Amino acid sequence: MLRIGIATLTLNRLFALPYSPWSERARWSLNHHQIPYIEHEYQPLLSEPKLRWQTRKWRGPISVPVLITEQSTLLGSMEIAEYAEQVGTGTPLMSPTFAPDIKTWVLQADGIMSAGRAILIHNLMHSKEAMRASLPSWVPPTLRRYGHPVSHWVLKRLGHKYGCFQYRPDDWTKTMRSSLIKWRSVEKPYLNQEFTIAEMSMVLALQFAEPCCSSVIPLHLQTRSCWRHDQLASEFEDLINWRDDMLNLHHKIPETLETSG
Numbered sequence: 001m002l003r004i005g006i007a008t009l010t011l012n013r014l015f016a017l018p019y020s021p022w023s024e025r026a027r028w029s030l031n032h033h034q035i036p037y038i039e040h041e042y043q044p045l046l047s048e049p050k051l052r053w054q055t056r057k058w059r060g061p062i063s064v065p066v067l068i069t070e071q072s073t074l075l076g077s078m079e080i081a082e083y084a085e086q087v088g089t090g091t092p093l094m095s096p097t098f099a100p101d102i103k104t105w106v107l108q109a110d111g112i113m114s115a116g117r118a119i120l121i122h123n124l125m126h127s128k129e130a131m132r133a134s135l136p137s138w139v140p141p142t143l144r145r146y147g148h149p150v151s152h153w154v155l156k157r158l159g160h161k162y163g164c165f166q167y168r169p170d171d172w173t174k175t176m177r178s179s180l181i182k183w184r185s186v187e188k189p190y191l192n193q194e195f196t197i198a199e200m201s202m203v204l205a206l207q208f209a210e211p212c213c214s215s216v217i218p219l220h221l222q223t224r225s226c227w228r229h230d231q232l233a234s235e236f237e238d239l240i241n242w243r244d245d246m247l248n249l250h251h252k253i254p255e256t257l258e259t260s261g
């Protein structure tokens with residue numbers, strides 16, 4: 001699937017996972033700053049050789065989102081957000097006045113996301129249905145039935161890559177809970193009277209407690225329950241409501257063109 005951000009001619013190419021909060025941070029920042037791009041869907045492991053070729057990064061771990069512009073290759077959602085802030089239009093998401101606050105909360109949100117990913121991988125590895133649904137869309141239904149061991153293998157690789165098996169799900173939950181309690185205690189709706197990448201990151205981190213509606217981040221029916229953290233979703237209902245308000249106010253979906261390719 002090829003997704004085109006703002007419908008115009010562009011050489012910017014965004015390599016991203018459709019359902020990943022990190023990828024959404026890049027996409028949202030680009031959309032917010034009206035930067036056009038063509039999105040290329042990334043498939044863990046399968047798309048890696050192509051991504052390495054495109055980025056000329058032959059060694060070390062590589063992950064998405066990646067933005068390739070005419071002048072540069074930006075690896076990582078925050079690098080992409082910084083680029084968007086520099087060259088794009090619209091209100092700033094990283095006002096220098098609030099820089100220390102922003103940095104603190106982006107780091108907290110990233111911690112929640114990493115812990116959330118570890119629990120998600122654990123949950124997916126225990127659901128054959130979810131593993132079948134996670135196979136690439138071009139895998140025919142007859143083969144999907146037998147495909148869960150392949151997904152299991154990919155998840156295991158990802159789990160090792162991101163250190164997900166270092167702790168048990170209960171320990172990851174504690175990490176998430178302590179950051180969410182801290183976030184609960186700060187001024188709302190905004191830390192500093194305006195929407196910044198700190199709020200955006202916390203909005204996206206809450207995806208690992210209660211996934212938001214599929215028009216913002218698309219999820220298969222079979223994987224949605226693996227993203228949901230029942231305990232945290234009920235403990236932090238107030239934050240999930242805040243998240244939904246933020247999405248209504250600030251997540252503008254640009255005019256998109258969708259074509260297969």
Ligand SMILES: N[C@@H](CCC(=O)N[C@@H](CS)C(=O)NCC(=O)O)C(=O)O
Pocket residue numbers: 017020021022023043044045062063064065075076077078158161
């Ligand atoms: N620090 C990076 C983290 C990106 C990241 O964790 N990406 C993961 C989730 S989108 C990924 O690429 N997973 C697939 C893979 O590693 O093949 C960022 O902010 O972009």
